[in-house]
Structure formats: structure tokens, C-alpha cells
Amino acid sequence: DTEVTQTPKHLVMGMTNKKSLKCEQHMGHRAMYWYKQKAKKPPELMFVYSYEKLSINESVPSRFSPECPNSSLLNLHLHALQPEDSALYLCASSQIYRSTDTQYFGPGTRLTVL
């Protein structure tokens, strides 16, 4: 099973709201990723967790706050977002954080900020 699940599928929020995106995998992977993808653009890396520790933060604004409660779960907490943050948010996982490892992507959460 190479499935990464993400909830919710769609999310609409106002600029003052607080919401969370959830990602789950049961493949025993120890690296998990958050990507942001705008329409007709490639995915852009936001965060990398390796063995439940934050390894990479690609200069993401603090209104995005990642959390890795355990090796299977990854959350992205959202607060005071801007309309330009509207995008598809993809979660991915790989066996470990290594340049030769395949990343498996979830279906994404389509976020709209009003």
C-alpha cells in the first residue's frame, strides 16, 4: 500500500480563521513533506520532517505552522492567511529523507482564502 491520505479535500477559510490540514501515511515512512502548488505550476517545497523532527523550512511565513505528532501523522496549522495563500497543499512521504528515495504524494487539500 503506497497511500498517503489528506483531509479535508477542500477548505474555504477567511483571513481571520484558524484551520488545520491533516496528512497520514501507514507505510512506515520516516520522512514527510508539505508542498504548495499553484495552478499550472510545479509543487514548491515548504517543510520537511525527518524522524519527526523539522529538517527543512523553506522560508515559509509563520502563518503556516507544521507539526509532526508521530511518525504517521503530519499537520499544517493555518492562521491569518492571505488570499494569495490559496493553492493546492500536497503532503508526501518517503522511506527516509534521502536523495534516492521516492516521494509518494497525497491527493492534496485545495485551500481557498477569502
Add this chain to the structure above:
Amino acid sequence: QQPVQSPQAVILREGEDAVINCSSSKALYSVHWYRQKHGEAPVFLMILLKGGEQKGHEKISASFNEKKQQSSLYLTASQLSYSGTYFCGTVFQTGSARQLTFGSGTQLTVLP
């Protein structure tokens, strides 16, 4: 630095062949190819490693020229199911860098 993909878009008839190219200005350690259909997750196709090791998927093949820092994805006898946007993801040979940087994508449309 984002790798450069070409062409940006290609339209084929079923059964025709296509080549998608990915080039980098920086030395590469590995190249990963993904296909993404509209509204869906990117799906892994293939990884090519420095040193020539190659892994494959379905009937699609690829090459990796380390000296030229280029990779090409070959789709032969294309099927309708091949339609989608193809991304190459590169890992650069810089220190301990391990993250993927995706190219801008190639939109492939296969018509009956």
C-alpha cells in the same frame, strides 16, 4: 534553481511517440519523473541516479546524461492514459542537499 523542461506542451495522437527533456545548470545527483493528472496527486514514474542506475514504470523509459546535466523521458506508442502534466524533480549535488526541485512541467495531451 529550477530545472528547465521542454517542450512546455505537446499534443499527440494515440500510438505516437514523445520525448520530454529536463536540464539543469547545476550538477545533479538524481532525477525523478512524475505525472500529474488534473485535480490529482503527482504519481511517481521513474528515478535516475548518478552512476547510471535506472528504475522504471509501465512502458516509459528515461535517460540521464550526467555530463550534460540532462534527463529525457521517452513515451513510446502513447496511450490516452498518458495525458497529464509531467514534472522532473532534480536533486542537486550541493553539500547535503536532498530535496527535490521540480521543473515547470510539460503538459501532454493524447488524442484518440
